[in-house]
Amino acid sequence: MDLGIAGRWALVCAASKGLGRASAAALAREGVNLVVNARDPDTLVDTAAWLRTLDTSIEVIAVPGDITTASVRETALAAAPQLDILINNAGGPPPGDFRDWTAQDWQRAVNANMITPIELIKACVDDMAARGFGRVVNITSSSVKAPIEALGLSNGARAGLTGFVAGIARQARLAGNNVTINNLLPGSFDTGRLRGNLASEAKGSGKSVEQTAEDRQAKIPAGRFGDPDEFGAFCAFLCSAHAGYLTGQNVLLDGGAYPGTF
Numbered sequence: 176m177d178l179g180i181a182g183r184w185a186l187v188c189a190a191s192k193g194l195g196r197a198s199a200a201a202l203a204r205e206g207v208n209l210v211v212n213a214r215d216p217d218t219l220v221d222t223a224a225w226l227r228t229l230d231t232s233i234e235v236i237a238v239p240g241d242i243t244t245a246s247v248r249e250t251a252l253a254a255a256p257q258l259d260i261l262i263n264n265a266g267g268p269p270p271g272d273f274r275d276w277t278a279q280d281w282q283r284a285v286n287a288n289m290i291t292p293i294e295l296i297k298a299c300v301d302d303m304a305a306r307g308f309g310r311v312v313n314i315t316s317s318s319v320k321a322p323i324e325a326l327g328l329s330n331g332a333r334a335g336l337t338g339f340v341a342g343i344a345r346q347a348r349l350a351g352n353n354v355t356i357n358n359l360l361p362g363s364f365d366t367g368r369l370r371g372n373l374a375s376e377a378k379g380s381g382k383s384v385e386q387t388a389e390d391r392q393a394k395i396p397a398g399r400f401g402d403p404d405e406f407g408a409f410c411a412f413l414c415s416a417h418a419g420y421l422t423g424q425n426v427l428l429d430g431g432a433y434p435g436t437f
């Protein structure tokens with residue numbers, strides 16, 4: 176299927192690895208020009224070079240820096256001639272026990288996983304509406320639907336973003352001008368972050384990392400972790416010309432792990 180977005184411009188935040196990188200790759204394969212961001216400049220430059228090989232006709236601009244800072248957001252937004260697609264993403268907060276978290280830990284999590292995407296949405300959706308096309312996808316987490324005990328910072332901060340999106344996505348000024356805002360909720364995808372979480376879980380339980388990974392996969396009806404490319408392909412579809420009637424939704428990609436009817 177031709178997604179109908181060749182030649183458009185996307186900003187993909189936190190895109191040098193994992194789900195952000197896979198989303199950028201899926202958009203690149205559709206001929207979308209990219210602004211990609213991540214903190215480590217060397218990894219980001221390598222990723223940008225790889226993305227250019229996926230479609231030699233596209234432009235890929237790398238903007239290194241921490242997307243949770245206002246100046247990096249400004250630079251990233253200014254790098255594209257116009258923004259048609261925004262993929263909000265940032266590192267997830269660390270696991271732990273809520274008794275140990277300070278107000279500063281909460282502020283960091285809320286800044287990364289709620290305020291940063293809100294600031295980026297605010298900066299671009301009205302221009303998208305004026306041009307009659309816009310797609311915003313926020314990479315959140317299955318923890319929004321089914322909280323994960325050790326990820327309280329993520330459960331809380333991402334729930335705030337989810338509530339905000341539910342309210343604004345339905346504004347006639349946005350939805351009525353072909354601007355959609357949706358959240359994509361990953362379950363367990365095989366990325367560096369997942370491997371890091373498995374390692375810390377293994378340390379706590381005394382099991383090996385391999386055993387911890389096997390046990391986790393056994394609890395997923397699909398019997399495996401998700402492939403980041405599966406995530407990227409779905410993200411690109413949400414950004415497509417065909418997805419204009421889907422807005423304000425939370426789409427769970429978790430191999431069937433969530434047991435509810437809805």
Ligand code: NAP
Pocket residue numbers: 188189190191192193194195212213214215216218240241242243264265266267268287314315316317318361362363364365366367368369
């Ligand atoms: P990952 O493999 O660790 O990749 C994270 C990417 O984000 C890297 O490119 C990293 O590059 C970049 N990054 C992190 N913090 C950043 C910041 N402040 N500013 C700019 N770039 C930043 O992680 P992932 O698995 O793709 O996860 C992506 C998001 O999905 C996270 O929020 C995670 O919590 C959430 N999630 C993932 C899963 C899963 O199973 N993988 C499940 C649920 C939720 P630098 O370090 O160089 O900045």
